[in-house]
Amino acid sequence: MLKTLASQVKEYKKASIITPIFIVCEVIMELLIPLLMSTLIDDGISTGNMKHVFIIGGVMVVIAALSLLFGVLSGKYAALASTGFAKNLRKSMYENIQSFSFSNIDKYSTAGLVTRMTTDVTNVQNSYQMILRMCFRAPMMLIVALIMSFTISKKLSSLFLIAIVFLGICLALIISNAHPIFMKVFKKYDDLNASVQENVNAIRVVKAYVKEDYEIKKFEKAADNVYKLFVKAESILSCNMPAMMLSVYGCILGLSWFGANMIVAGSLTTGQLVSLFSYVMNIMMSLMMLSMVFVMVTMSKASAERIAEVLEEKSDLTNPQNPDFEIENGDIDFNNVNFAYKKGSKKYVLQNIDLHIKSGETIGIIGGTGSSKSSLVNLISRLYDVSEGSVFVGKKDVRSYDIETLRNEVSVVLQKNVLFSGTIKENLRWGDKNATDEEIIRACELACANEFIDTLPNGYDTYIEQGGTNVSGGQKQRLCIARALLKKPKILILDDSTSAVDTATDAKIRSAFIKEIPNTTKIIIAQRISSIQDADKIIVLDDGKISGVGTHAELLENNEIYADVYNSQMKGDEKDYEITK
Structure with missing residues (x-):
């Protein structure tokens, strides 16, 4: 995981390296001040040597100014490195998702991927910035402050070591208990985002069925689950501050008691005790920073694991070593194909498919819901790979x-x-980014999309809202068919893509296909027999198996499933006719 995430720092390595350098310089400047304070008190104020006071005071002002400068520069480069790191994470995740096969995408929910690219990346970004600044600042400050304090008094400095051990044990217990809860929190975030996404996408249905209250309650439940888990996790993390303050005040009390006795005994000066108090605050501040880093890392570790999971996901579908870049024609052959969505599973959704289609043929596919019609055609364009056999x-x-x-x-x-x-x-140029206006218009004529485009005020320059919400279902289908035709493919697959189109328009589209793209193999999945009855061959699927193959007339005579569907649809048409009369 760490290697995967570290590889995304890329061009921000320089900023990531410069940040700790400036922080080290800032810490050195800060820790020189208590040492100078000791000599200011003992050799200047106590002896009345004002010249020494002014010289040391001037040096302290310069050192403080340098500390400020180094602090500003470290903050600037830390922000640059962390935001750049987050940008690369989002970009790499998005690019990797684009390479996923359908089987890879099936492992993740849409809401889950959105959460990983937003909330999770933000958590890791904040953690990375804190690591760059505090993971170098705190240990450096801790080590230097301990060295300085030991040079003053080894006996008193041993108090700091006791505090460090105590705090380390407390942090280990806090982290081990909080991390599993944060893992659950981000999974609940996925549910929360899923609720929002589903509601927004289906807002028209929600309002049509007056289900606003139901959706609000569903969202409140998801939000409440996140709230409860966060309260539980934050309650554990809140123990960090009391443990921290106990260590700080314990050290101050110990220093006050033992330091006062040592001053009375003459083994410690007042200036040295003041310096030790400064160092105890530096040590405790560094421990506090480390504890904050541990808390942030605990929160972001769950996010980092979820991000790494997406980055490390490899597409199930890859190019061969020496791929073919030319397809001779639109012939299609299914050779004893079995297919299951889950790798290694024997629960096949397609079984014993042996099918042969010649280039230029028009093939109809019909079958009940769940008969795996879409699964069959998805294998042709290799959206999935077969489990057994070949296509x-x-x-x-x-x-x-x-x-x-x-x-x-x-x-x-x-x-x-x-x-x-x-x-x-x-939208149409998704089919061919270099398509001319004439080619676009011709594709729309074949798909009967020009019939409504010509009536729009801005014609082909009409703006389509996200998801195509400002066009009807039938208009959307015709535009998608036109977009596919612009690719000038050898095989055209319409997966129930004229269901929202009236029968007259459906007939026009099929007629145009026969006349204009005779050499293209056309596969039409439909629920209406009228959409496929003129096909060269019709395939009847039943529960993932081929129930029959033939022409309309042959299947009416020989296939019970096809005959039943035809008769039920014909009766429906007769009833509709009687009602209109």
Whole structure:
């Protein structure tokens, strides 16, 4: 974990190294002041030597000014190093997430990833800044102050060692009890963020069903869980300050008692006792800083582990050593494929899939909910890898291709259509960033998207809100189809992507595909038989197995599942017709 996080310091190594140097200089300056104070009192004030007082006083002012300068510089470079470190962590996590396969993404919740890139990184950033400043300042101050105090009186300085041992035991107990609770806290943060994210994304549904009170209670419960765990953790951490103060006051009382006796006995001067009091405060301050670092590290350790988990996650899907960068055609072959989402699991969601599709064919896929239609097509663009068997595209195993090349040639319009904030034109150019205006318009004509775009005041420059909330479901689907067509793929997969489109528009889109992209293999997953009945071949899936393959007429005659779906949909159409009459 430490190696993973340390590798993200990168270009901020210089600032990370300079910070401790300035801190060491600041500490040296600070610790010279009590030593000068001792000679100021013993050799100046006590003897009435004003010249000595002015000289030493002037030196102390210069040293204090230097200490201030070094302190400012250390703070500046610590801030630069910690914020830069946080920036690199966020960037590296985001880049690694982009490389994840679907199976990698399935391990994390969206809210969990958001928490790791925000709250967790902020915790680590604060901890790193504190480590840079205090982990060098405190030990340096502690060591130098102990050396200085031992040069004055070994007997009195032994009190400090007792205090250090006592405080160290207290900190070890506090940290060992607090860390497991903080691990639970950040998991509850994930639940809290998930509640907010779900509510905001589905706010229209919440209001439509008047479920605001229910959602408020759900959020309050998540917030209350975080609150309770934080109270528990902070209660343990709060023991740090009493232990700290007990050590400080114990040392002051010990110094006062034994120091006074030693002054009376003549083995210690007043100036030396004043210096020891200064050093005891330096030692105790350094211990307090160390305890604060330990507290912060305890809190951020849980965050650091969660960040490292994402950074160390390796994609399940990788390019072969010598990948193919050219796909010959749109042929697709499933060769005895079994597939399970969990590695090593024998609970296959697809079983014994043996299927062969020729380039340019139009294939329909139908099946009930949970029949693994989407799982089947996800294997073609290698969003997942098969558990057993193989999938071939263009006469080669998909695992032999460069992943980017494969996905550029296999264009998928997913079941959940997503548009991004930006203009319609900017969204469409996700398919081809160099697409001309003419190519964009032609793709929209094929997808029947031009029908509504032309009615918009700003046409193709109309701004799409985040998530496409200012366009209807059918409009969103047509834009996503147009975006996929701009890739000019060898294989086009529509995963239930015309469900929100009326039957007339659906028919127009399919007709345009036949005329305009005859050489592209077209796979259409649909719930409506009318959307696929003219396909060259229709595949019926049932519980992850192929129940039947054939034309519309052949399946009506030979496949009971297909015939039942067709008859139920035809009856539904007849009822609708009677109602309209």
